[in-house]
Amino acid sequence: MKSIQAWGFLVSRNQYLDYRTVVAPNFMCQAGASSILAKAAEGDLTENGSVVYREIYDSKVGDFTIVFRVIEATAEDTGIPGNGVLKDTFGREIYLIEGIVLRELMPDIIVTQDNIEKVHKHLVKFYYEFWDCTTPASAFSSEHLSLQIDNTSDVCLKYILKPYNFGGKQLQKSEKSSIKKTNSWEFISSDIFAGEISSCAFISDDNLLAIRYDQKIDIWNFSNRRKIHCFSGGKIIFGGYLAPMAINQTGQFIASAMIEGTDCNFVKLWDIKSKQETLIGEHLWTGFHRVKAIAFTPDSKIVASGGGDKTIKLWDIKEEQLELGSLSGHDSEVLCIAISPDGKTLASGDGHGVIKFWDLGKRQESCSIKAGKLSVPINSLAFSPNGQILASGSDDHSIKLWNVKTKKEDCTIGQHSSPVNAVAFSPDGQIIASGGDDYKIRIWELKSKTVILELSGHTKEVKSIAFSPDGQTLVSGSKDRTIRVWQRI
Structure with a gap:
């Protein structure tokens, strides 16, 4: 009070x-x-x-x-x-x-x-x-x-x-467009949490929302904004970090990383309905280098995780959580992972500005791209719903689009005034949302490749954004310890 x-x-x-x-x-x-x-x-x-x-x-x-x-x-x-x-x-x-x-x-x-x-x-x-x-x-x-x-x-x-x-x-031309169209979205609510928000994601069509902060994952009923469960990790000895989180396509599982024991990087799986927790595996302990990226394959059979040990590990979660192997080749920490809708391609971005494409069937690298002239970190990757485009957000403030077939840059769709931490496609693939260190969320129209909207309100860096399954709601998570809910009107 x-x-x-x-x-x-x-x-x-x-x-x-x-x-x-x-x-x-x-x-x-x-x-x-x-x-x-x-x-x-x-x-x-x-x-x-x-x-x-x-x-x-x-x-x-x-x-x-x-x-x-x-x-x-x-x-x-x-x-x-x-x-x-x-x-x-x-x-x-x-x-x-x-x-x-x-x-x-x-x-x-x-x-x-x-x-x-x-x-x-x-x-x-x-x-x-x-x-x-x-x-x-x-x-x-x-x-x-x-x-x-x-x-x-x-x-x-x-x-x-x-x-x-x-x-x-x-105002610049793009800003005028933003002001004109802002009324098409409505800011519904803001909720405060006990730690900086690292990830937020909708859980299938069940009207549930998962929010990751500190060593906790809260499951919320989105309709009444009530917490219905909390998954927790152990107490961190050497300080916190912004851990990743992923939801499988059916909304049954959450995968994330927890720091436990003597600073071990554990990858864990939670069954949302049964509340059962399963230890999948562990990344090598390398000082304060953490697991920074995690993703499910569309068939929910494999979890991919990457981080400070410069490798991407593949875990079979259907068969006793066996490690299927590692994808090696990055010379810097892996910061983000995205898997194509058909489950055949994995894309990863690292701290030196390199994006790699991997053939998941053969479990080998198919292409490596230097995303820009400067070796700046790639913070976020997202495939379009049709799998033809890969969007990237990086420390050079840009949002770039890559042709998945040719593995070449299509264009730089736009920029923030600070590093970009999160990019996400709407379910219909017509718009892209991005969030950055400038506390802003920008909405980009894919067809015209222009910004149509800017959402303000966070007071610290935006770390995560997620569209609802119907594309009518957008949730953003920030280091200001809040999630903000926006709805199309």
Whole structure:
């Protein structure tokens, strides 16, 4: 529980005047910027137990956050003579758009019903005075309130992200496209965990989500955001690391790495339904070099893992977890692995900027590519659903597309302003999502090879992104210890 400064605001109309900012924070009134709220706060009636979260960028008073609800204005609630929902002179029902302003971007804020009711009581007196106004006037000025915020609350929030460009900042062409199309996605929620998020993934079509952080993997019911189980490893002696995680195609198993005993790199398998844990095998102990990559073959028979020992190990999980052999050839740690939809090709990326293609049937290297002029790490690889394209994200800030058949670069689809940590194709193969050290998630259209959308809100590096099986939801995990859920609308 902590106390924060917040300013109440109200946007509404009365019996004579149309919608306008009725109450605004004192700092906005002093800057002559109260009209921002009338533009930024709008919408239909909000459902009970929910509020709208919106981040405002480049305004006259800087970046800030508003959290608000839309409710009916009633005579009984406002103290105005009459009964029932108030109406203007044209007989139209009147809404109160009320909430709080926070003088910074606060993506992890959780506002309770008590907070909203406290603000509502503060604002009603101003609306009473506004009711009989017949000519436009300056907004009433509100002083800051001290609100007790509980980030462990289970209050249901509805988040909508809508960037505004009040500051006159000149945008590049791709950024204009992003701003125009941002409204096609809705920021639904953010949940806080006890450690930095390394992996998040949907579990088949069962409405379950797996989240990996520290030595734990939480299984969540996605519909009500409730944890239903937690798989845990032992206590780490020499410090934590961002471990990988993979879900098999049927949603039965999770594969991941745990550090246990005397700093051993164990690869483990968990049966999601039976909760049974199985030790698959172990990578060589090489100081602090960890298992950095893991993946299932589409038939769920083999798990591939790679890391600091510069090898990729293949494990047969159907036949007593036998090691099938190793794929050797990288001269740097293996940072990422992806397996083609047909299960025939494995692609791996390393710390020196090399991508290797392996024939899984023959268990031998088929091609090696230097991904760029500089030897920068390849952090993420993903095959398109049809298996014809491989996408890569690297420390040179780029997202590149590779022709799987020719093993040649097709194009650089775009860049972040910092290293790219995660790339993922949508199930229909039409878009690619990427996340990076710039705290951003970008959505790229494969056909036009342009960015169509940028999602903001994380306060540290984005390490993982995953589409739901139907492609309508995107989940991102970050070193800020949160997952953020975005939904196509």
